[in-house]
Amino acid sequence: MSVAQLPPLVVFGEALTDFVRTGEDGWRSIAGGACWNVARVAATLGVPTGWGGAVSEDLFGQEIVARSQAAGLDARFMQVVARPPLLAMVHQLHPPRYFFLGENSADLAFDPSRLPAGWQAACRIAHFGCISLVRQPLGARLLAIAGALHAAGVPVSFDPNCRALMGADYPPLFERLAALSSVLKISDEDLRHIYPVLDPDAALARVQALAPDAVLLYTRGGDGMTAYAHGRRIEQPAFAVPVADTVGAGDACIGGFLASRLLRPGADLAEHVRFAAATAAAACTRAGAHAPSRQEVERVLAL
Template sequence: MQTTPTARLVVFGEALTDLIRTGENTWLSQAGGAGWNIARVAARLGLPTGFAGAISNDCFGDELYQQSIAAGLDLRFLQRSDKNPFLAIVHETHPPAYFFVGNDSADCDFKPEQLPSGWQDGVEIAHFGSLGLVREPLATQLLELAISLKQAGVKISYDPNWRKLMGPEYLARFEIMLGLADYVKLSDEDLVHLMPDTPVEIALNQVCIWAGQASILYTQGANGLQLIEEGRKQFVPANKVNVIDTVGAGDASMGGWLTSLLMQPQASSQDHARFAAASAAIACQYAGAFAPTLSEVQTLLKENT
């Protein structure tokens, strides 16, 4: 009897559906959500991964479920809820303009006590971030879970992934999560939104102080990324590819980074950062939040060696 490999990475947070306006009277629905995107990327790259979140029992939830199967996610961590779906209404795309629908929706109906028996025995990294740490009661549940897992010796990963719902009050939670995290991904856009009154270099130095000994992947889009460890910065340039759009590139870099850390423990920290950058570059070659395959990432890395 074939058994499901124990999830080495578990991603906590939101899954949602983007309703994107494509014309005056036409809309396109796309499964998404930062947490779910990161989990899907890692699973498609071959890392045993669970997405620990709740989705609705309707057509939107069904699409998320089917795409979770296609990506190879460990479905034992995925919960279904009779509550309404969580939707992001993207009414403008250039530049993006959006709002959320679902104040008491399925994502907030996640129940940690229903996680599979013994799940903590195999998990090596637990990831948190985005709206999962904003929307209550989910946010408080996940913060408590992150603290508990950290105390149990599980590595914590964190990507704030700024969204409009993160007001000034989120800064306190940002500091707490940085203090818990072993791995932090932060984009230049995130930093500007989270600390708008602080010059970027000063803000980044403050992040490093709050994050302590954590490894920080500071991404700057087409300008590449910086890997910051113990005060040392290593630069990794962006890969040159034909960019269709950058939707999901940050999630791809996060998923790629965590996958490399767990699947290539012998690799250098800069190699892990290169893998993250290549994962993001592959995602940029497709419309929407694309999850790259391992062969695609490896091929791009070889081309740029």
């Protein structure tokens, strides 16, 4: 197997099934997971991508496998194991209220030794984030991978994507990953969760001090985003599109940014930021964590 055949982008983390309440006695299951969403977005946009994670053998895992295949994800990075699925029970949508069912679940069985030989040499960006980093022993394994890649000079991308599992002990872990990162996306909600006693400017300054050479994408939903890099500050408004829902918009944003960097390495940072914003907007035009095609993103860019 040659290095050239392996993907330049590898996304590590969870895939899961959301159970969304549809009424007093009704629920709807939806395949999801922040890191898996990022991988699907990048692959759908045309970047050869591996999703490094583990799923169950049952019908929930089978759906994730099928949708991964449809997105074109490299199957050599996915592991299917004989464990129960990771589930998120979303019992209220506005505002979101949820809890996780995942004791001894499939995601925790991810085994880095089963990854294809030579993947590190082919990897040009590796992405990490969300609840996978706080679910042990998975989190420790992923942190070790991130540290080894950083030491080898492979750029690390990180989106904390804070959820209910991130407690008061999370900020030190966030800061450890942030210090390894070449690309760091953080939302206004994440920033408040991690640094509740700091105002946004002070919190952003702290994050920038942790990773002074990183590209920092600070997203604010419908208020757009700001990119900081090497003394530059780029303001990118959100694109005005008909919104079906905003599920997965943040995942689409970072997925679009990484895809743009890999597809157009010579483009200016402002172009990558604009492409990321357009990818997030395109994702919002369809219900669920939609992975938009390149054509859908181009239509938004033409607005």
